[in-house]
Amino acid sequence: MLSYILRRIVATLPVMAIVALFVFSLLYIAPGDPAVVIAGDQASPEDVERIRQSLGLDRPFLIQFGSWVWRILHGDLGTSIFTNLPVSTMIGQRLGPTLSLMVVTLLLTIVIAVPLGVLAAWKAGSLIDRVIMGFAVFGFSLPVFVVGYMLAYVFALQLEWLPVQGYTPLAAGFWPWLENLILPAVALGCVYIALIARITRATMLEVLQQDYIRTARAKGLGQGGILFIHALKNAAVPIVTVIGIGIALLIGGAVVTESVFAIPGLGRLTIDAILRRDYPVIQGIVLLFSFVYVLVNLMIDVTYTIVDPRIRY
Amino acid sequence: MSEELLRIEDLHVSFSTRRGMVEAVRGVTLDVEAGEMLGLVGESGSGKSVTGFATTRLLDTAGRVTAGKILFRGQDVTKLRGDDLRHLQGAAMSMIFQNPRAALNPIRAIGSQIADAILTHKRISKGAARAEALDLLRAVQIREPEARMNAYPHELSGGMCQRVMIAIAISCNPALLIADEPTTGLDVTTQKVVMDLLADIAAARGMATILITHDLGLAARYCRRIAVMERGRIVEEANPKTLFSTPQHAYTKRLVAASPTATSRIEDLVTEEERERQATFVSKPRPELAHGTPPLLEVRKLAKRFDQGAAAVADFSMTMAGGESVGLVGESGSGKSTTSRMICRLIDPSEGEIVFDGQSIGHVASRDFHRSRFRKDIQMVFQDPNESLNPRFTAFDCIAHPLTRLDGMRGGDALRKRVEECAERVGLPLDLLPRFPHQLSGGQKARVGIARAIACRPRLLVLDEPTAALDVSVQAVVLQLLDRLRRENDIALLFVSHDLNVVRMLCDRTIVLRNGGIVEQGESRALFDNPKTDYTRKLVEAIPHIETGPLLAAAL
Numbered sequence: 097m098l099s100y101i102l103r104r105i106v107a108t109l110p111v112m113a114i115v116a117l118f119v120f121s122l123l124y125i126a127p128g129d130p131a132v133v134i135a136g137d138q139a140s141p142e143d144v145e146r147i148r149q150s151l152g153l154d155r156p157f158l159i160q161f162g163s164w165v166w167r168i169l170h171g172d173l174g175t176s177i178f179t180n181l182p183v184s185t186m187i188g189q190r191l192g193p194t195l196s197l198m199v200v201t202l203l204l205t206i207v208i209a210v211p212l213g214v215l216a217a218w219k220a221g222s223l224i225d226r227v228i229m230g231f232a233v234f235g236f237s238l239p240v241f242v243v244g245y246m247l248a249y250v251f252a253l254q255l256e257w258l259p260v261q262g263y264t265p266l267a268a269g270f271w272p273w274l275e276n277l278i279l280p281a282v283a284l285g286c287v288y289i290a291l292i293a294r295i296t297r298a299t300m301l302e303v304l305q306q307d308y309i310r311t312a313r314a315k316g317l318g319q320g321g322i323l324f325i326h327a328l329k330n331a332a333v334p335i336v337t338v339i340g341i342g343i344a345l346l347i348g349g350a351v352v353t354e355s356v357f358a359i360p361g362l363g364r365l366t367i368d369a370i371l372r373r374d375y376p377v378i379q380g381i382v383l384l385f386s387f388v389y390v391l392v393n394l395m396i397d398v399t400y401t402i403v404d405p406r407i408r409y
Numbered sequence: 410m411s412e413e414l415l416r417i418e419d420l421h422v423s424f425s426t427r428r429g430m431v432e433a434v435r436g437v438t439l440d441v442e443a444g445e446m447l448g449l450v451g452e453s454g455s456g457k458s459v460t461g462f463a464t465t466r467l468l469d470t471a472g473r474v475t476a477g478k479i480l481f482r483g484q485d486v487t488k489l490r491g492d493d494l495r496h497l498q499g500a501a502m503s504m505i506f507q508n509p510r511a512a513l514n515p516i517r518a519i520g521s522q523i524a525d526a527i528l529t530h531k532r533i534s535k536g537a538a539r540a541e542a543l544d545l546l547r548a549v550q551i552r553e554p555e556a557r558m559n560a561y562p563h564e565l566s567g568g569m570c571q572r573v574m575i576a577i578a579i580s581c582n583p584a585l586l587i588a589d590e591p592t593t594g595l596d597v598t599t600q601k602v603v604m605d606l607l608a609d610i611a612a613a614r615g616m617a618t619i620l621i622t623h624d625l626g627l628a629a630r631y632c633r634r635i636a637v638m639e640r641g642r643i644v645e646e647a648n649p650k651t652l653f654s655t656p657q658h659a660y661t662k663r664l665v666a667a668s669p670t671a672t673s674r675i676e677d678l679v680t681e682e683e684r685e686r687q688a689t690f691v692s693k694p695r696p697e698l699a700h701g702t703p704p705l706l707e708v709r710k711l712a713k714r715f716d717q718g719a720a721a722v723a724d725f726s727m728t729m730a731g732g733e734s735v736g737l738v739g740e741s742g743s744g745k746s747t748t749s750r751m752i753c754r755l756i757d758p759s760e761g762e763i764v765f766d767g768q769s770i771g772h773v774a775s776r777d778f779h780r781s782r783f784r785k786d787i788q789m790v791f792q793d794p795n796e797s798l799n800p801r802f803t804a805f806d807c808i809a810h811p812l813t814r815l816d817g818m819r820g821g822d823a824l825r826k827r828v829e830e831c832a833e834r835v836g837l838p839l840d841l842l843p844r845f846p847h848q849l850s851g852g853q854k855a856r857v858g859i860a861r862a863i864a865c866r867p868r869l870l871v872l873d874e875p876t877a878a879l880d881v882s883v884q885a886v887v888l889q890l891l892d893r894l895r896r897e898n899d900i901a902l903l904f905v906s907h908d909l910n911v912v913r914m915l916c917d918r919t920i921v922l923r924n925g926g927i928v929e930q931g932e933s934r935a936l937f938d939n940p941k942t943d944y945t946r947k948l949v950e951a952i953p954h955i956e957t958g959p960l961l962a963a964a965l
Contacts, residue, residue: 307511313467315526315577316499325525326514404516405561 101398108390115386116168119379120161147177168383174376178369183380186365193263194361196273197353198346201281201288206339209289213296213335214323220301228293235290240349244283244356251279261358280357284349288342295338299331306330332403340396344389414617415441415464415585420477422456422463433459433472435641443584446611446618448628448649451638452664452880453851457621460638461587463487464619465504466494481585500530503578507590509570513562519573520546520558526580545576550606567741568599572606579610586611589621594877596740596907601951604631623880625668626953629653637661667885669910671937671954675892678885678914703767704728705901706752706869711761711771713747713925721747722925725761731868734895734902736912736933738948739922746873748922749905753789753871754778765869785815788867792874794854798846804857805842808832811864831860835890852883859887863894870894871903876911888915909952913937921945 131148132139139147147153152160167174173183216228252260258279264272303309304327312326351363362381369377400407422434434456441447451457462468464479466486479486481502489497506512514522523542524535531538539558546554549572562570571591578586588607592600608631611618622628628635629649636646637660644658656662667678711725722744729735737745751758754775763771765783773781788811791797798807808828812818818827829839835856846854855875862870872891876884892915894900906912912919913933920930921944929942940946 307506307508308514310467311506311512311574311577312514312525314465314499314504316495316497316529317525318495318529321525321529326517329516330514406515406563 097401100401101394104394104397108394111390112387115390116165116383117161119382119386120164122379122382123375124157173380173383176369176374176377178372178374178377183376186377187362187380187384190360190362190365192265192361193359194350194354194363196263196266196277197280197284197350197359197361198343200274200277201285201346202339202343204281205285205288205292205342208285209292210296210328210335212289213293214300214328216293216297217300217304218319218323220297225297229297232290232294235286238286240283240287240352241356243286244280244353247279247283248357261356263359263361276357276359280353280359283356284346284353287349288346292335292338292342296331296335299334300327303327303331329403333400336396336399336403340392343392347385347388413440414443414482415439416478416480417460417464418478418480420460420463420479421475422459422468422472423475424469424472426471432475433641434463436477437638437641437643439636439643439646441585441617441619443617444611444615445634446608446620446632448632448635449619449621449638450623450625450628450635450664452623452882454640455638456641457638458589461504461589461619461621465502465587466498467504495529499526499578499583500581501583502585502587503581503583504587504589505571505574505578505591507593509574509591510562510565510567512574513570515562518559518561519565523573523577523580526577530581541580542576545580546573548579548610549573549576551576566599567595568603571595571603575603575607575610579614579616582614583616585617585619587619587621590623591620592627593623597909597951598740598947600627601953624953625653625664625881626670630953637664663882667881669881669908669914671910671913671952673910673914675888675914678888702730705731705733705766706903707762707764708752709762709764711748711751711763712759713744713751713756714759720759720925722751724926725922726927727920727930729869729901729903731901732895732899733918734904734916736916736919737903737905737922738907738909738912738919739928740907740948742924743922744925745905745922747925749789749871749873749903752903753787753869754781754784755789779814785811785865786868787871788862788865788869789871789873790858790862790875793878794851794858795846795878797858798854800846803843803845804832804837804849804853804860807846807857808842808860808864811861815865827864831864832856834863834894835860836886850883851879852886855879855883855887856890859890859894863898863900866898867900869901869903871905873905874907875904877906877908884911891915909937909948910954921948 129144131144131151131153135144135147152163164174171184173187175182176186179186212228216225219225248260251258259276261276263276266273300323308330309322309327312322317326350361351366353359354361354363355367362384365377366381368374369381417437417439420434420437421432423430423432425431437456437460439447439449439460449457449460459468459472462472463474464481464486466489468474474487477487481497486497486502513519517525520539520542523545524538527533527538527541528535533541543554543558546557551557551569551572557565557569562573565573574591591607592603595603604627607618610616620628620632625635629652633648634646635649635652636643637652637658638644639658639660645652645656645661647657652661653665656665669678706727706729708725708727711722712720713722714720725744725748727735737749739745747756750756751771752763754763754770754773757775758771761771762769765787768783770778770781770783778784802810805828808831809818809824812824812827813820818824828842832839832842837853837856837860841849841853846857849857858875870891875891876887879887888911891902895902902915904912904916916933918930919933919936921928921936921942923944929936929940929945936945937949940949
């Protein structure tokens with residue numbers, strides 16, 4: 097098992113290298129001379145030249161790439177053109193809110209979606225099944241910002257149960273932290289709850305047809321034992337896969353959600369950096385997200401081997 | 410007479426389908442006494458399994474008992490709910506199924522699966538349950554039971570999986586065990602071992618057993634009483650001897666005739682009345698082979714190794730003449746399917762030569778063989794007609810496909826005529842051609858598979874267990890069809906099967922394989938009547954025949 101994980105980590109290195117190359121090329125893929133773009137409209141030719149030299153843009157591409165990678169390997173993501181702060185510091189400041197939002201959303205999604213899917217599969221064809229699946233279609237169809245504003249209007253403005261927007265760090269206490277995250281997490285999670293509930297229902301339906309479920313019934317096992325011990329674990333591989341894909345999608349969704357609920361996270365930082373053409377920051381964020389995604393994939397693959405003893409690498 | 414354990418009274422079971430309600434069981438009345446083994450015999454669709462599932466309350470949600478009673482120790486099973494039902498299931502009454510590997514949870518260790526059943530019904534600790542599970546593994550004679558406790562189903566053979574299922578079924582000492590086709594799909598030798606074990610356990614524990622099977626021979630060997638089911642009704646009930654010597658009902662007569670025995674010939678597999686119609690072609694004698702004719706197929710020192718493991722097949726040599734039929738028999742894992750796939754060029758041999766009609770074809774890579782001119786000449790019929798037909802192709806498309814690919818035929822009247830001709834040759838009614846596989850019966854699908862294989866007029870037909878998934882009456886018809894094709898069209902048949910009765914009837918010569926090597930070969934009847942090796946003798950003795958059977962002899 098350990099050697100498998102090690103081998104998988106080694107295998108992610110080329111992936112990360114290719115990602116790094118793409119991220120670095122961003123600067124060149126974007127239209128126009130990067131130095132001119134960075135310098136802005138009012139810059140004099142001298143300013144442009146100064147920026148070009150300070151960024152090392154006058155050197156050959158591969159050398160620039162090499163030294164950029166070298167610095168990253170030493171933990172240096174560069175310096176923001178706009179704020180002159182190190183990119184790693186800026187990301188560090190914004191990581192907490194985004195991470196909190198994603199973790200709460202993910203937990204909420206799994207805790208709601210999987211039991212709903214199991215229930216729908218168990219009662220397939222019944223009214224409960226139809227209500228759950230109807231809700232799933234609803235969750236699919238509504239964009240995050242619509243759900244977000246609706247939730248904020250009802251629960252924050254009308255009922256005044258939860259704050260409208262903002263963020264409180266975990267250090268300030270668990271409830272103040274959570275209370276700010278509930279509405280954004282529900283808004284962001286809607287699509288994933290719908291998606292994962294549907295996948296859970298579909299895989300569970302298939303598993304419940306299998307002969308070994310009949311065996312479990314023949315043994316006299318109760319409904320709970322059949323559904324959760326025998327069926328759900330067999331249905332786990334596709335569900336885990338979709339949860340993994342969900343995490344990747346969540347990154348994109350977080351950007352929108354943070355704007356709606358004014359959460360000072362990486363999503364806001366990304367938008368700001370793009371608007372200011374702050375390339376080092378954009379590169380740093382994209383690199384971080386790619387790294388997280390590769391890591392999530394690795395975790396999913398390891399989960400497969402834990403869930404299903406037939407999978408051996 | 411011992412006491413009555415189970416009494417089924419006028420049971421009706423219906424299934425709701427898209428096309429409305431379908432009655433699967435229509436008025437079954439049956440008694441089972443404590444400790445007896447009753448055979449419930451019938452072909453697919455006869456309602457025998459549905460009767461079993463209704464008794465153990467394991468019917469699909471679409472199935473419902475619409476009338477009748479199932480009295481188990483005087484209590485109506487059909488009315489039980491909740492906890493009462495769970496005390497019955499697995500404890501007082503249990504069931505084992507066909508396809509044991511699928512019946513076990515693939516991701517739970519077998520020890521836990523047995524312990525599950527114990528913990529459901531007994532208030533004991535997990536450790537005690539595991540200890541009991543270990544004892545059960547010993548009782549079903551699994552070697553190294555301690556190590557096997559943590560094994561997963563995919564690490565065990567089919568026979569071992571069925572023993573684990575038996576262990577689960579007997580874990581709470583049930584009074585009644587329903588065994589639904591418990592050995593279908595297992596090797597004959599494994600079948601005998603598993604059935605002997607089941608009979609011993611049932612006898613030792615005084616457990617009544619209902620053996621649901623399509624195999625009359627198997628039921629005859631192990632049961633003192635057999636009930637024959639047809640289309641949801643029990644048509645006849647008698648002891649095996651009476652049933653086979655003087656069957657009363659027309660259906661039983663047909664079933665008895667279609668069941669191959671140690672001496673039956675292909676033409677015997679139908680009842681007297683049916684034989685009249687078919688007498689015309691059977692009488693045509695086989696042409697004697699002229700001496701010195703070059704063989705159609707010659708295989709020399711064929712070997713196959715998968716990855717770096719041991720050889721699946723080693724040093725296999727044989728020759729076949731045109732129009733000859735050769736049987737390839739052996740237990741699963743003996744390499745018979747691997748050999749047949751190499752010969753029909755679906756996989757590449759590691760070593761050795763395959764010469765067809767004087768030309769070496771062994772070196773042509775299997776993925777390029779479809780371009781060889783011999784692809785037309787060597788065709789195959791696969792084991793499961795349900796799985797080997799494309800569900801999106803109509804019967805017509807299935808038969809037409811090789812003609813367009815290999816014979817270069819374009820659509821239109823010529824193609825239609827050829828397809829219809831093939832369908833006629835295999836006895837497939839032409840109005841079935843536009844149907845999709847799921848709209849055809851098992852026998853009809855088997856015919857489509859054979860029609861597809863003979864469409865390009867091959868000279869060698871490789872058949873991999875072509876009748877294993879079929880009912881005996883359908884098997885009889887398919888065997889007659891194959892024999893007729895061989896006689897009329899001079900097609901050589903390489904017949905891979907674990908069913909020695911069938912091989913004996915259909916094949917001139919038989920090759921016995923074990924662990925990838927040839928153990929014995931020779932003229933079929935001589936080989937089976939006087940096997941020279943212990944292995945062949947074991948195979949032959951394991952076949953359940955209708956006439957023989959020590960248990961039966963003791964019973965009468």
